[in-house]
Amino acid sequence: MAHESIKVALLGAGTVGSQTARLLVEQADEFERRIGARLELTGIAVLDPDQVNDPWIDKSLLTTDTLELTTRADVVVELIGGIEPARTFVLSALNHGASVVTANKALLAQHGPELYEAAERNGVDIYFEAAVGGAIPIVRPLRESMVGDKINRIMGIVNGTTNYILDEMTTRGLAFDTVLKEAQAKGFAEADPTADIGGFDAAAKAAIMSVLAFHRDVRMDDVHVEGIENITESDIEAARAMNRVIKLLAVVSENEQGISAGVYPIMLPADHQLAKVSGSFNAVFVEGEASDDLMFYGRGAGGAPTASAVTGDIVTVARHRVAGSTGPSIPLYSNAPIVDASQAHSSYMVRFNVPDNVGVLARITEIFAQHGVSIRAAQQHEQEDAQGNHELWITTHSVSDHVIRETIDDVAAEKTAGAVISIMRVFEE
Amino acid sequence: MAHESIKVALLGAGTVGSQTARLLVEQADEFERRIGARLELTGIAVLDPDQVNDPWIDKSLLTTDTLELTTRADVVVELIGGIEPARTFVLSALNHGASVVTANKALLAQHGPELYEAAERNGVDIYFEAAVGGAIPIVRPLRESMVGDKINRIMGIVNGTTNYILDEMTTRGLAFDTVLKEAQAKGFAEADPTADIGGFDAAAKAAIMSVLAFHRDVRMDDVHVEGIENITESDIEAARAMNRVIKLLAVVSENEQGISAGVYPIMLPADHQLAKVSGSFNAVFVEGEASDDLMFYGRGAGGAPTASAVTGDIVTVARHRVAGSTGPSIPLYSNAPIVDASQAHSSYMVRFNVPDNVGVLARITEIFAQHGVSIRAAQQHEQEDAQGNHELWITTHSVSDHVIRETIDDVAAEKTAGAVISIMRVFEE
Numbered sequence: 063m064a065h066e067s068i069k070v071a072l073l074g075a076g077t078v079g080s081q082t083a084r085l086l087v088e089q090a091d092e093f094e095r096r097i098g099a100r101l102e103l104t105g106i107a108v109l110d111p112d113q114v115n116d117p118w119i120d121k122s123l124l125t126t127d128t129l130e131l132t133t134r135a136d137v138v139v140e141l142i143g144g145i146e147p148a149r150t151f152v153l154s155a156l157n158h159g160a161s162v163v164t165a166n167k168a169l170l171a172q173h174g175p176e177l178y179e180a181a182e183r184n185g186v187d188i189y190f191e192a193a194v195g196g197a198i199p200i201v202r203p204l205r206e207s208m209v210g211d212k213i214n215r216i217m218g219i220v221n222g223t224t225n226y227i228l229d230e231m232t233t234r235g236l237a238f239d240t241v242l243k244e245a246q247a248k249g250f251a252e253a254d255p256t257a258d259i260g261g262f263d264a265a266a267k268a269a270i271m272s273v274l275a276f277h278r279d280v281r282m283d284d285v286h287v288e289g290i291e292n293i294t295e296s297d298i299e300a301a302r303a304m305n306r307v308i309k310l311l312a313v314v315s316e317n318e319q320g321i322s323a324g325v326y327p328i329m330l331p332a333d334h335q336l337a338k339v340s341g342s343f344n345a346v347f348v349e350g351e352a353s354d355d356l357m358f359y360g361r362g363a364g365g366a367p368t369a370s371a372v373t374g375d376i377v378t379v380a381r382h383r384v385a386g387s388t389g390p391s392i393p394l395y396s397n398a399p400i401v402d403a404s405q406a407h408s409s410y411m412v413r414f415n416v417p418d419n420v421g422v423l424a425r426i427t428e429i430f431a432q433h434g435v436s437i438r439a440a441q442q443h444e445q446e447d448a449q450g451n452h453e454l455w456i457t458t459h460s461v462s463d464h465v466i467r468e469t470i471d472d473v474a475a476e477k478t479a480g481a482v483i484s485i486m487r488v489f490e491e
Numbered sequence: 492m493a494h495e496s497i498k499v500a501l502l503g504a505g506t507v508g509s510q511t512a513r514l515l516v517e518q519a520d521e522f523e524r525r526i527g528a529r530l531e532l533t534g535i536a537v538l539d540p541d542q543v544n545d546p547w548i549d550k551s552l553l554t555t556d557t558l559e560l561t562t563r564a565d566v567v568v569e570l571i572g573g574i575e576p577a578r579t580f581v582l583s584a585l586n587h588g589a590s591v592v593t594a595n596k597a598l599l600a601q602h603g604p605e606l607y608e609a610a611e612r613n614g615v616d617i618y619f620e621a622a623v624g625g626a627i628p629i630v631r632p633l634r635e636s637m638v639g640d641k642i643n644r645i646m647g648i649v650n651g652t653t654n655y656i657l658d659e660m661t662t663r664g665l666a667f668d669t670v671l672k673e674a675q676a677k678g679f680a681e682a683d684p685t686a687d688i689g690g691f692d693a694a695a696k697a698a699i700m701s702v703l704a705f706h707r708d709v710r711m712d713d714v715h716v717e718g719i720e721n722i723t724e725s726d727i728e729a730a731r732a733m734n735r736v737i738k739l740l741a742v743v744s745e746n747e748q749g750i751s752a753g754v755y756p757i758m759l760p761a762d763h764q765l766a767k768v769s770g771s772f773n774a775v776f777v778e779g780e781a782s783d784d785l786m787f788y789g790r791g792a793g794g795a796p797t798a799s800a801v802t803g804d805i806v807t808v809a810r811h812r813v814a815g816s817t818g819p820s821i822p823l824y825s826n827a828p829i830v831d832a833s834q835a836h837s838s839y840m841v842r843f844n845v846p847d848n849v850g851v852l853a854r855i856t857e858i859f860a861q862h863g864v865s866i867r868a869a870q871q872h873e874q875e876d877a878q879g880n881h882e883l884w885i886t887t888h889s890v891s892d893h894v895i896r897e898t899i900d901d902v903a904a905e906k907t908a909g910a911v912i913s914i915m916r917v918f919e920e
Contacts, residue, residue: 085639085781095706095824096638191636197782199628199636206635207620207628209525210514210802277524335788338767352514352799353626353789359764360785370781373639378819387816390807395524 068097068380069104071135071160073128073151078165078192079106079141080116081369086376087118093373097380105131133158137379139372140164149173156180156188161379161388165192165372171266171282174273178392187388189375194267195220195344197367198360199374204274204348206390212351213275215315220267222342222362223251223258224290224310228327229340231298232307238293250342260289261310261325268312268323271346276316278396286324286403293327297484300413300455301329307337308486320399322406328487329411404464409438409488412470414454416480418446423454426473426480433469435461454480457488497526497809498533500564500589502557502580507594507621508535508570509545510798515805516547522802526809534560562587566808568801569593578602585609585617590808590817594621594801600695600711603702607821616817618804623696624649624773626796627789628803633703633777635819641780642704644744649696651771651791652680652687653719653739657756658769660727661736667722679771689718690739690754697741700775701752705745707825715753715832722756726913729842729884730758736766737915749828751835757916758840833893838867838917841899843883845909847875852883855902855909862898864890883909886917 070086072079086093086103094100107128108114114124125131128151132138138155140162142148148169155162157180164170170177170193181188191201195218204213219225223245230241242259245251257263265285272280290310301308306329314323330337335357339345344362349355361367382388416422423442430437436459443453458466470482499515501508515522515532523529536557537543543553554560557580561567567584569591571577577598584591586609593599599606599622610617620630624647633642648654652674659670671688674680686692694714701709719739730737735758743752759766764786768774773791778784790796811817845851852871859866865888872882887895899911 081781089639089641092641093639096822098822197779198785199632202631202636203628206807207631207800207803209806210518210522210804211799212518212521335767338764350626350799352510352795352802354793354796356627356787356789358785358787361783364783366781367783370640370779371636373781374636375639377638378635381819382816385816387811387814390810393525393527 067100067102068137068383069102069135070137070139070376071104071131072106072139072141073131074141074143075106075108075114075116075119076141077365078368078372080119081365082139082141082372083116084118085369085373093377096377098384099380101376101380104135107131129154132160135160136383137161137163137376139376140166141372142166143168145169145172152177153180156184156186159184159186161187161383163189163372163375163379165190165368167193167263167266167270171269174270175279175394182391185388187379187382189379189389191375192368192371194270195346195358195360196362196364197370198344198346198358198362200346200358201274203358204271205392208348208350208353209390211353213316213348214351215313215349216271216275216346217336218267218271218312218346219309219336219339219344220312220346220362221258221264221310222344223255224264225339225344226250226342227259228290228293228308228310231293231295232302235295237295238291259291261287264310264312264325268314268325271312272314272321272323273392273394275314276321276396276398277394278321278398279394280321280323280400284323284400286326286406288326290327294484297486300411304329305332306330306488307332309336311336316398319405320401322401324403324406326487328489330489334489405462407460407462409458409460409490410466410485411455411457411488412485413483414456414473414480415447415451415483416454417451417478419478422480425476426454426456429472430456430458430469433465433472435465435469451480453483460490496529496531497566497812498564499530499566499568499805500533500560501535501568501570502560503570503572504535504537504543504545504548505570506794507797507801509548510794511568511570511801512545513547514798514802522806525806527813528809530805530809533564536560558583561589564589565812566590566592566805568805569595570801571595572597574598574601581606582609585613585615588613588615590616590618590812592618592801592804592808594619594797596622596692596695596699600698603699604708604823611820614817616808616811618808618818620804621797621800623699624775624787624789625791625793626799627773627775627787627791628800629775629787630703632787633700634821637777637779637782638819640782642745642777643780644742644778645700645704645775646765647696647700647741647775648738648765648768648773649741649775649791650687650693650739651773652684653693654768654773655679655771656688657719657722657737657739660722660724661731664724666724667720688720690716693739693741693754697743697752697754700741701743701750702821702823704743705750705825705827706823707750707827708823709750709752709829713752713829715755715835717755719756723913726915729840733758734761735759735917736761738765740765745827748834749830751830753832753835755916757918759918763918834891836889836891838887838889838919839895839914840884840886840917841895841914842912843885843902843909844876844880844912845883846880846907848907851909854905855883855885858901859885859898862894862901864894864898880909882912889919
């Protein structure tokens with residue numbers, strides 16, 4: 063049975079937009095068979111049509127009137143990025159009855175719940191597989207496959223730039239600044255790398271995953287964020303000495319206290335599945351009540367991989383339109399509290415620089431004990447620095463963030479005890 | 492808006508059925524919020540009601556009239572297994588307008604296309620996430636997320652029993668028979684282990700994945716199957732010497748020649764993502780044209796993990812019923828030829844036992860050359876056996892299955908040249 067065509071509007075023709083247009087043109091016949099209707103590229107909104115030179119893009123489709131384009135399509139594909147004007151365009155599309163496909167993690171992390179609600183109110187779809195983990199199907203498994211399970215925790219390597227930098231520091235023994243400059247030269251890091259290395263890109267993805275996993279309105283501002291900019295070669299070396307590697311993880315979890323969402327560097331055991339994810343790959347590790355451990359792994363960025371996720375969404379929402387239906391909505395019925403980051407628990411490794419005095423270890427462990435911090439291991443290193451000081455590594459059992467910081471402040475206040483070199487979370491099962 | 496309840500019928504109350512019933516009871520309120528209607532367990536068909544003792548199962552729901560139960564539910568969950576009578580029950584459910592959720596890989600591998608067609612004809616869903624990879628969401632990503640991409644190849648560790656046996660042989664240096672007996676004693680292998688160790692369970696999953704990936708009617712009989720029963724400790728040792736590990740893979744691929752589907756042991760590089768999948772875990776590696784490499788990892792079996800996939804499907808098809816819609820059908824529009832296994836290409840490692848004569852290597856390589864088989868490496872080992880023979884390992888470039896076998900037959904026919912110890916596929920990128 064022939065169905066009239068499905069009109070697709072692309073907003074943006076950057077790397078992902080261009081690759082999406084290519085897939086829509088090259089795979090048009092295949093998609094028609096999969097959908098039962100032909101996808102008709104009805105317009106591509108760009109800032110400057112003269113800068114679009116892809117041979118597969120029909121120039122007559124280009125327009126600069128983005129808002130108008132959102133009013134005359136069945137499926138609007140938002141690949142502009144950023145909050146405004148993307149938010150206005152997406153809302154216009156939804157309110158005009160179009161389904162929306164977007165890769166815009168920043169927008170969803172700040173305004174996702176309103177947009178999901180607007181889609182439901184208008185009886186249309188909003189799909190965003192590419193917003194988390196690039197080509198990796200993670201949004202749909204969370205939204206649909208795992209809907210029969212209770213998700214306890216998600217830990218993801220969801221930022222390729224930081225994973226690449228940490229990987230290079232680990233395998234080549236280089237300093238953060240050196241690797242960052244190299245990554246910028248190769249195009250793996252932005253000229254302004256703050257969003258990546260500060261952990262903000264990963265935090266946006268953490269917020270989006272929290273909503274899907276816990277059915278709770280969680281926004282970017284609810285996510286505790288620490289980046290990798292202060293990680294030194296000696297941190298990497300210390301991790302290696304403990305048969306661990308440092309990864310920047312987005313971690314979201316729910317327990318009796320509530321929902322925690324954070325992004326931070328953490329020492330993983332070297333044989334953990336996430337520790338083996340190298341270079342610019344992404345991986346998301348999901349711990350379900352019934353399903354147990356799951357992992358999703360693949361390319362987290364790049365034009366073609368991201369475009370494959372976008373076109374998968376386009377085909378899905380087009381199928382829904384042919385069937386006169388929509389996919390599942392994103393119900394937000396949970397009122398679980400958001401746990402303040404200072405209350406979140408973790409094991410920590412603290413490295414001190416201590417003088418070679420009898421009694422220093424005893425004094426430091428006494429301060430830990432006074433704060434109720436249980437020590438898993440204390441290790442004093444032979445090697446002296448020029449001042450005759452040694453490194454002392456203390457690994458704790460699980461303790462809340464504010465308690466470990468108060469403990470360390472107390473140690474630092476006693477000048478005789480020693481100076482804090484660094485403090486780093488340690489992953490324990 | 493309240494919606495009337497969705498009637499769910501369970502066929503079978505074995506390990507997975509029992510856990511599914513538990514999740515439906517324990518998570519009833521949560522599921523109601525996710526679906527917008529309450530799931531009402533309307534009946535559980537079993538052979539002998541007296542043998543059901545799970546405290547969460549209301550005994551008044553038990554029935555032995557399975558066929559009748561299929562006629563009075565909105566969602567029929569088939570967890571009986573095997574071809575008949577499961578096929579009759581599933582068809583009855585579909586023809587009576589119920590959506591079906593099944594974990595029955597054997598049934599789908601032999602009759603999937605008819606059942607998918609029957610579901611579409613009746614305007615209902617058939618979902619089967621648990622049939623491949625247990626708890627791992629792989630069916631839905633193939634069916635929906637990757638629908639905008641072209642899949643080139645899927646390689647999966649989809650049978651936990653064989654992966655456990657190979658893993659134990661590798662890490663503990665034990666013989667196949669020893670490990671199999673241990674696995675049977677621990678309940679990791681069936682009393683009759685043929686379906687697992689012969690590769691047939693994996694072959695069923697290969698057939699199901701081929702249909703989803705290539706939109707072509709592929710059945711169990713189209714899958715070339717080799718098991719692990721002939722793998723010896725010396726094969727494992729040889730792999731280790733080459734920094735490889737032997738895994739039983741289900742491999743389905745499509746190229747210009749057509750579609751290939753096979754299950755066989757293969758030597759993977761030790762640093763390949765699939766090589767790191769240990770014990771009873773499963774993993775599926777997907778190579779998409781645009782998405783590049785993706786991997787899905789998790790528990791491939793077990794009551795609760797499998798039940799999580801089943802209940803995820805139940806919630807999804809229930810949502811569709813509330814919305815008055817269905818998920819995507821499984822269109823089979825491809826007529827690509829199925830490549831005969833004898834024509835399939837691979838690299839191989841052949842181990843010979845050769846006499847210590849000058850000229851033996853020359854003669855063997857000459858026979859390889861006569862068949863047009865290109866040699867990547869030849870390696871003669873110092874160590875002699877009691878007869879003064881040495882092992883000679885020859886690794887080939889890509890060659891068709893029938894050519895390598897003819898070549899080896901020719902070598903074996905020359906008694907002076909040497910005896911073939913084993914032949915094993917070698918994974919090359």
